[in-house]
Amino acid sequence: MQTIIDEEHIIQHLIADDNSIINGLYHKYKKGCLYSLQQLGADNVAEDIFQEAFLSFVVNVKRGKFRGESKLSTYINTIAKYKFFNHSKKRKPWTEDISELEIVVDENDDTTYDSERIKELTFKLEALDEKCKTLLRSFYFKGMDLKHLSTEMGISYDFIRQKKSRCIKKLKNSMTK
């Protein structure tokens, strides 16, 4: 029972963007996850895979993608397993396994991302004013609907919709690509 309470707290902290617990979590899950990875034969890439898995794990929990269907340690180990199979040199053999995983590891869609554009966007997003930053982050990262946001911010739905469009426009105008 203690574990469940602890895990609920962890989830609450992360959803609330409390990053103070992140370092503790990193060390809490590291040993077990590395052991699992080593069992898969991931000896000298295990640390890197764990770090990637940990980042996806935190991001997913923050975004509310973790549905509480397993213990957090199982969840992070599953992500790590997925990442290792993927890392096993993108040679197709493991793709069948990947499709069996019933979890969202990263944002799995078929989009081809333009890495240069992503790079520039990460900088430009940081440079936006706080209101735009919060709005775009709440909608695109947290996945909060505009109706809910309008209530939370005490503004009309139409206004927030227009505000979002203006923020995107502002972002676009600041971009070279």
Add this chain to the structure above:
Amino acid sequence: MDDRAIKIHELKEKYFVSDGSIQDKLKLKDIIRDTLRTQEYEEFEYELHIRKALIENEKHHIKSDIRATENTNSTPVRRISIKKLISIAAVFAVVAIGLNSIYNNSSDDYNSGYLAMIEDYQSESLGKLSVRGAAISDSYIDSLKQGIDLSLQEDYTKSKELLRPLLGYGDRHELVNLHLGIDEFMIGNYQGAERNIKILLSSEDDSIREEAEMLLAQLYIKEAADDQAKSLLIKLSETHNHKYAIMAKEILKNKYQ
């Protein structure tokens, strides 16, 4: 907003906000693709990039948080024994050879994957190598390192030339045999590889025996000896604490189910 604009807005909002499965999202994306005109779809793709950038930003911040704390600790020098080094080399070769050979991917995929692994391996392990074992002479270690290097550089013939004379060095010959087995495998001399590997199946050293067993399983698969491969993989998958138990299970699932 007109009806069309409202519909587009609702579809996009549903996509970004919904908590559905991957399949649901892909279906929804197909609907969006069918509904939106080219320029509208480009706008949508731009929004997808925004989301991705926000995720990357978040990861960057989390990484910085971890790194900031890590840097306050003193990092111990990573020490690695020569035995461990060879074991790592073997693991990488086994993974590279094995997975590739099972599924017969294109040689381009294989080469790029293998080279990437060499890069990882050398930067992470060889670069930080601190050899232990006073009983081993420097020339032995040098030859061993060179042999492994050559093998990792895909010069298997030269690697063999360098490693073969080392077979006379007492109990260390097991490590040499393991790597010779890998060299022979890569050259395509499966009988030679099998000879080198089978000697190691009775090794008292778990790490060597486990590497050899997995490599032998890969050999059987390569030679289409499915019954032998399957029975060995079952054995590995059922051996508690075997380094490759899970990998064996995965191969059985993919290849023989």
